[in-house]
Amino acid sequence: MSAPGVQVNVPVTVGEPRPRWCRTCKADTAVAVDVLALFPAGVARVATVAVCELCDDPEDPEAHRG
Numbered sequence: 001m002s003a004p005g006v007q008v009n010v011p012v013t014v015g016e017p018r019p020r021w022c023r024t025c026k027a028d029t030a031v032a033v034d035v036l037a038l039f040p041a042g043v044a045r046v047a048t049v050a051v052c053e054l055c056d057d058p059e060d061p062e063a064h065r066g
C-alpha cells in the first residue's frame, strides 16, 4: 500500500541545552533545547522545548512563532 503525495524525511537534531528561568519555581531550574531540522539548504529551528526539571511544566512561547 503506497501513500500518495510526497514524503518528506528530514533528519532532526537538538541543540545545546541552556538554562531557562522558571516562573513557578522562581529559579533557573528549567532547561530549553532547540529542535533543529537538517535541510539540505541549511539548518532551521522548528521548535524550542522548555521543561522545568522541578515542576516539569512545558512552556514553549517561541515554538509557534514565525
Ligand SMILES: [Zn+2]
Residues within 6 Å of the ligand: 022, 023, 024, 025, 026, 029, 030, 052, 053, 054, 055, 056, 057
Ligand atoms: Zn519549575
